Amino acid sequence: MLEIIDIYKTFNKGTVNEKVALNGVSLKLNDGDFCTVIGGNGAGKSTMLNAVAGVWPVDSGAILIDGENVSALPEHKRxxxxxxxxxxxxxxxxxxxxxxxxxxxxxRRGDRRGLSWGVKKSEREAYREMLARFDLGLEDRMSTKVGLLSGGQRQAITLLMATIKKPKVLLLDEHTAALDPKTAVKVLELSDEIIEENHLTALMVTHNMKDAITHGNRLIMMSDGKIILDISGEDKKALTVDGLLKKFEEASGSKLENDRMLLAD
Amino acid sequence: MMSGILSYFSSLNPLTFLSQLPGNIAQGIIWGLMGLGVFITYKLLDFADLSVDGSFATGGAVTAVLIIAGVPVWAAVLIAMLAGIIAGLVTGFLHTVLGIPGILAGILTQIALYSINLNIMGKANVPVSYRNYDLLLSASNINMAIIIGLVLVAVVIILMYWYFGTEQGSAIRSTGSNPSMSKAQGINISTMKVIALALSNGLVALSGSLFAQYQGFADINMGRGAIVIGLAAVVIGTVIGEGIFKKGMNFILRLFFVVVGAVLYYIAMGLVLWLKMPTDDTKLFTAVVVAVFLAVPYLQDKSKTSFKKVAKRSAKLLTWNDGEGDENA
Structure with a gap:
């Protein structure tokens, strides 16, 4: 479903701030794969997601979604x-x-935006049902400005927006990191449900090792712009935090440098 | 001294002010259309577009020249709007394709339009009097001018209300409010910016076209400071509208109050001129008014949570605690 082939990205090339962010990343996600991504500070996790999303063009390599080469498409066309x-x-x-x-x-993501109504009457009922499932009371506040909602509520709505039109790939970039622990659990549960129900292919960056282990069917670890670990299937199910840390040290030859991550559990 | 003040006040005739009031209102309504154009860029797109000083005069220039050439007035007005739309497209091109920051892109268009407007008119001032030509409105019949102005305002507000409720209009609003989300939802934000700038400048040119007819001439300097008057309309209207309707201020009211803001601005302007403020100082007055109305919401917001208040409260708390401590001792 998603195929990343040997992508490279260097920021601020030729300056003192030069930073090799992606150093030959390759990854193939099959249809329905839910892959969690962990790694130290500046390992390239979010950069990889941004490369897939087309926030900027990669230096080299290719990105295929559902067999189609999207490398040359700008963000809004991807x-x-x-x-x-x-x-x-x-x-x-x-x-x-x-x-x-x-x-x-x-x-209307991906549709031409024309001169028919921005919100049709017929949509209201469908959205009401979708919101009701969240159990956040949002279905009765559909005309409320989003700015008046809490971070968790806004994130739940963003999650619904990301999947309201079934995407080929769902990209979750530390989407619970800014939430309080209780809300974070709720939003993660919602993510799981939505991914499973719609049989979505997903990439989820997280700094919480426990979450990375308990969610999804596959886990990759990044370091210095590369994928250094790729665990799936039964190995993934048997994974523990200690086991993962040990594996990281073996693979990278250094201790994990992510203060947030170590504190997270 | 005393007699000077007395003679100043006795020289003011309230009837003069009242007799000028309809004229002020008519001008305010015409400039209200300009305010609605500024509303699109300043409020919805979050883009301070300074091209409007140029496109307002372009609207007047094109209208005057075409009417004199024998073009029917309605066609002249439409072509003037088209000229404004093109000016907006140029600003949009400079900004989105060439990457020039918004304010600079507007300034470049504005300064370029100065020459273009001179070329359109062939001179700095082109009279187009109601005595010689059929005009849509004119200061010679102020009541009629007010009615026609109100009809046009109503049509424009209804069209804007409809358009910004459509898929495309929503995309423009989301582009102004959250460009990164808009891109993630597949919206081409460059296109949206260009469309909004074009529509805005089209409205501004319409306003310039009507104003040239109203005053009976197009002038190369008629747009000077137009952006500030447009801003005045938007901020005065917003502050007053929100003061009256509080949270009930919906989109159509916001549009309506832009025009109210423009009318109030012109009434205030008539008032200060009636008070014999030198005409040289009117731009200064405008700047002060806009500054005050921009500052009011900010200062109100700040007064709710200010360090000064905390300082007072915390000082009170500390002295109170000290007193309590002494009692215990």
């Missing part, structure tokens, strides 16, 4: 294939538009 949820809950929604308007914008 959007039809992708659902994205960001770390900052404010980033995925428009604060001064209503909940229902936000959902309607997402429901």
């Amino acid at each position: 959007a039809p294939y992708l659902g994205r949820v960001f770390q900052d809950p404010r980033m995925g929604t428009v604060a001064d538009m209503e909940i229902i308007e936000n959902l309607a914008i997402a429901a």
Whole structure:
């Protein structure tokens, strides 16, 4: 479903701030794979997701979605294939538009935006049902401006927006990192449900090793812009935090440098 | 001294002010259309577009020249709008394709339009009097001008209300509010910016076209400072509208109050001129008004949570605790 072939990306090339962010990353996700991504600070996790999303062009390599080469497509033209949820809950929604308007914008991802109504009457009922499932009381506040909601509520809406039109690949970029622990658990549960129900292919970056182990059917670990571990199937199910740390040290020859990650559990 | 003040006040005739009021209102309504154009860029797109100083005069220039050439007035107005739309497209091109920052892109278009407007008119001032030509409106019949202005305002507000409720209009609003989300939802934000700039400048040119007819001439300097008057309309209207309707301020009211803001601005302007403020100082007055109305919401917000208040409260708390401590001792 998603195929990343040997991609490289260097930021600020030729300056003192030069940073090799992706150093030959290759990854193939099969249809329905739910892959978690962990790694130290600056390992290239978010950079890899941004490369897939087309935030900027990669230096070399190719990205294929469902067999189609999307490497040359700018961000908004790649959007039809992708659902994205960001770390900052404010980033995925428009604060001064209503909940229902936000959902309607997402429901038209990849469509030509013409002169028919931005929100049709018939959509309202469908959105109400979708929101009711979240059990956050949002279905009765559909005309509320999103800016008035909490971070968790906004993230739940972003998650719904990312999947309201089934994406080929769902990209979750530390989407629970900015939430309080209780809300984070709730949003993660929602993510699991939605991914399973719609049989989505997903990449989820997290700094929480436990979450990385308990969610998804596959786990990759990144270091210095490369994938250094790729665990799936029964190995993934048997994984523990200690085992994972040991594997990391073996694979990278160094201790894991991610203060947030070690504190996370 | 005293007699000077007395003679100043006795020289002011309230009837003069009242007799000028309809004219102020008519001008305010015409400039309200310009305010609605500024509303699109400044409020919805979050883009301070300075091209409007140029495109307002372009609207007037094109209208005057075409009417004199024998083009029917309605066609002249439409072509003037088209010229404004093209000016907006140029600003959009400079910004989205060439990567020039928004404010600079607007300034470049504005300064270029100065020459273009001179070329259109062939001179700095082109009279187009209601005595010689059929005009849509004119200061010679102020009541009629107000009615026609109101009809046009109503049509524009209804069209804007509809358009910004459509898929495309929503995409423009989300582009202004959250560009990264918009891109992630497949919206081409460059296209949306260009469309919004074109529509905005089209409205501004319409306003310039009507204003040239109203005053009976197009002038190369008629757009000077237009952006500030447009901003005045938007910020005065917003502050007053929100003051009256609080949270009930919906989109159509926001549009309506832009026009209200423009009318109030012109009434205030009529008032200060009636008070015999030198005309040289009117731009200064405008700047002060806009600054005040921009500052009001900010200062109100700040007054709710300010360090000064915390300082007072915390000082109180500390002295109170000290007193309590002494009692215990």
